[in-house]
Amino acid sequence: MNDYFYDIYGCKPQIKVTASGRINIIGEHVDYCGGPVFPASLNLKCNVYGRANGCGKIRIALYGIEGVKELDLNSLESYRDAKYINYQAGVAFILKSQGYNLVGCDLYYKCDVPFGSGLSSSAAIEVATAVALNEIAKNSYSLEDMALIGQRAENEYCGMNCGIMDQFASAIGKKDSAVLLHCDTLEYEYVPLKMDGYTMVVANSNKRHTLTDGDYNERRAEAEKATEILKTVTPITRLADLSVERFEEAKGVLSGKILDRATHVVNECDRVYKAVAALKRGDIATLGQLINASHESLSTLYEVTGYELDCLAHIAQRQKGCLGSRMIGGGFGGCTISIVEDGEVENFIKTVGEQYEKAVGYKATFYNTSIEDGVTVEEL
Ligand code: GLA
Numbered sequence: 248m249n250d251y252f253y254d255i256y257g258c259k260p261q262i263k264v265t266a267s268g269r270i271n272i273i274g275e276h277v278d279y280c281g282g283p284v285f286p287a288s289l290n291l292k293c294n295v296y297g298r299a300n301g302c303g304k305i306r307i308a309l310y311g312i313e314g315v316k317e318l319d320l321n322s323l324e325s326y327r328d329a330k331y332i333n334y335q336a337g338v339a340f341i342l343k344s345q346g347y348n349l350v351g352c353d354l355y356y357k358c359d360v361p362f363g364s365g366l367s368s369s370a371a372i373e374v375a376t377a378v379a380l381n382e383i384a385k386n387s388y389s390l391e392d393m394a395l396i397g398q399r400a401e402n403e404y405c406g407m408n409c410g411i412m413d414q415f416a417s418a419i420g421k422k423d424s425a426v427l428l429h430c431d432t433l434e435y436e437y438v439p440l441k442m443d444g445y446t447m448v449v450a451n452s453n454k455r456h457t458l459t460d461g462d463y464n465e466r467r468a469e470a471e472k473a474t475e476i477l478k479t480v481t482p483i484t485r486l487a488d489l490s491v492e493r494f495e496e497a498k499g500v501l502s503g504k505i506l507d508r509a510t511h512v513v514n515e516c517d518r519v520y521k522a523v524a525a526l527k528r529g530d531i532a533t534l535g536q537l538i539n540a541s542h543e544s545l546s547t548l549y550e551v552t553g554y555e556l557d558c559l560a561h562i563a564q565r566q567k568g569c570l571g572s573r574m575i576g577g578g579f580g581g582c583t584i585s586i587v588e589d590g591e592v593e594n595f596i597k598t599v600g601e602q603y604e605k606a607v608g609y610k611a612t613f614y615n616t617s618i619e620d621g622v623t624v625e626e627l
Contacts, residue, residue, distance in 0.1 A: 268360030278410030281431035281485030288420020337404030365581020370413035373397030420621030454580035535570025542573030551578030
């Protein structure tokens with residue numbers, strides 16, 4: 248990759264930064280309600296090569312895209328609609344507004360996280376950018392803060408009101424572990440992703456989800472509405488503050504879709520704790536059942552799946568050796584994860600692939616994934 252950098256900028260990069268895409272074992276559409284999530288960072292990464300360039304501009308080249316784009320450090324607010332570089336611009340803008348020193352630099356991006364896949368390519372780009380800009384400027388920083396900056400860039404600069412899960416997983420993920428992250432306090436715990444005899448299979452439905460941002464923001468607004476109504480009858484700050492029992496007592500004030508959305512959030516939070524406990528005691532069968540229940544709830548109550556994701560998860564759930572399967576990420580398209588017996592993986596991929604194609608008319612993609620450290624920094 249050094250060669251590409253050299254071809255474009257005429258010199259060698261000084262550093263290589265990587266930040267990961269993620270899967271989420273369980274805990275979907277609860278991060279922005281203050282709930283617990285359980286993601287893990289992938290070997291699919293955004294790679295950034297960089298060096299200081301001594302001018303007041305961040306120059307950006309991207310693998311597969313012609314030309315070099317420029318961000319003027321003095322007008323970082325003006326790139327909100329710039330194609331391909333708005334995440335980078337947003338991160339630079341937020342970093343600067345928070346008082347981080349930025350210097351001109353040349354950056355080259357190769358993002359291996361498939362775009363629009365629900366594996367959070369945007370968070371990987373944001374976190375990699377934040378870390379690279381700080382490294383090049385020789386600032387001190389924490390990875391937790393870089394996750395928060397990535398989220399603010401996405402919320403305030405790019406208009407997607409995402410929660411903190413993706414950026415956090417990308418920033419602090421750890422090899423062979425999932426992260427139990429409490430999104431209200433941002434306290435977290437690493438839990439070894441040890442599933443003896445089972446493999447986590449990641450499949451992309453290849454359904455494009457162009458309306459995701461709008462639908463996502465709408466779901467978030469509905470969850471916030473449910474919270475406001477529930478506050479009138481029970482003392483909570485966030486929806487995730489309610490146990491299943493307290494929710495059952497209070498839910499009479501909700502109805503229709505708002506009731507469905509809140510029912511999902513409260514029960515999904517409960518499932519996360521049960522899933523973590525199951526994984527810790529090596530009870531993969533129970534983990535699988537909770538994953539299936541999560542999908543059903545996302546499909547029928549939260550309505551963020553759609554035909555393709557439902558097909559992919561339901562076909563997977565029926566296969567021999569599959570303990571559980573569900574959509575991950577924002578939904579409306581993107582990926583599923585499935586827990587599959589090691590000896591059945593090959594057959595699983597073949598059969599699910601065939602049946603999915605028959606049902607939707609195009610192929611799913613299966614990835615060879617592993618769980619790796621979220622961020623790496625290498626001096627070159
Ligand atoms: C997207 C968002 C996350 C989270 C998930 C759903 O990936 O970026 O913050 O809300 O959807 O769990």
